[in-house]
Amino acid sequence: MKISFLKFKNAFPKNEQRKFTVDTSVFSLFSRNVLGVDFPADLVSFFDEMGGGYFGENDLYFFCDGKEKMPRDSFQEWNEKDFWRDIFPSAADGGPVFFAETSFGDQIGYRMVDGDCIYILFLIDTFESFVIAENGSELFERVLTERFALVDERRLIGVEKNYGRLKEGMHFAPIVSPMLGGKGNVENFCLETPNVHFRTAIATFKSIQKSGS
Structure with a gap:
């Protein structure tokens, strides 16, 4: 079933002057060939429609593919940081892959569990991790539907x-x-x-x- 991003758009409108298009084939190849897991189809739909960059009042940042000059690391660069191995197992061994973050640096990512994709939130300042959605529909149609969904x-x-x-x-x-x-x-x-x-x-x-x- 096709995901609707309308509620997300209403909660986190995109700055059209700072919109970054994303080539999701770059994400998919990197995720599969480097990290060892498939890039979720739900996220392909999101990035194809919405692009990357900052959303809302710079409340959320979605990583980009590195083809344009960006304010942050690319999706590939961020997920290859050396410090991740100090926190999580590799993605191929069940660890997360991060594709977005809050203004406080809390990371939104996906993990593959028994062949299914779940979405998590990792709080860097307390080292806590939570499952926030069981699928993309829940993430974009129920969770990320108001500005303060993930922050105080x-x-x-x-x-x-x-x-x-x-x-x-x-x-x-x-x-x-x-x-x-x-x-x-x-x-x-x-x-x-x-x-x-x-x-x-x-x-x-x-x-x-x-x-x-």
Whole structure:
């Protein structure tokens, strides 16, 4: 059954002046040949119709194919980052492949489980992972249908009062990690590049594991 992206479009309108077209054959080849899993047909439909880049008030970023100058890593570059092996198994062994993220850097990805595709949300600042949809219809027609579906409304509005709409190529990231007792209040957030954000969070997680805290 064909997925309708109407509710998603209403919740996260695309900036037509910053729209990036996506060649989904690039995604499919990379996913299959490099990562070892098929790229979901539901996501092919999404990227063919919607393209990549920022959606809404820069609330969500969908990775692009690298053929145009982009504000973020391409889908291929991001999923080949060396730090993923410190967090998850490979995609071929059941680990996730990430195709989008929130303004706080939380990752939206897919995993193959017994031949079926499920969609997950990975929270980099707490190292928690949740299944958010069992299929593409549920993801785009039921989950991603309002702006605050994946983020805390008061936190996002408060952080945007301090910094404005998220700057392209950045994340809203905690100054003191929640893993070290950092609070979720607005004052504990700053702007960081995704690379710094992730590597800092991973180093914090490893340090806590090593200390046995």
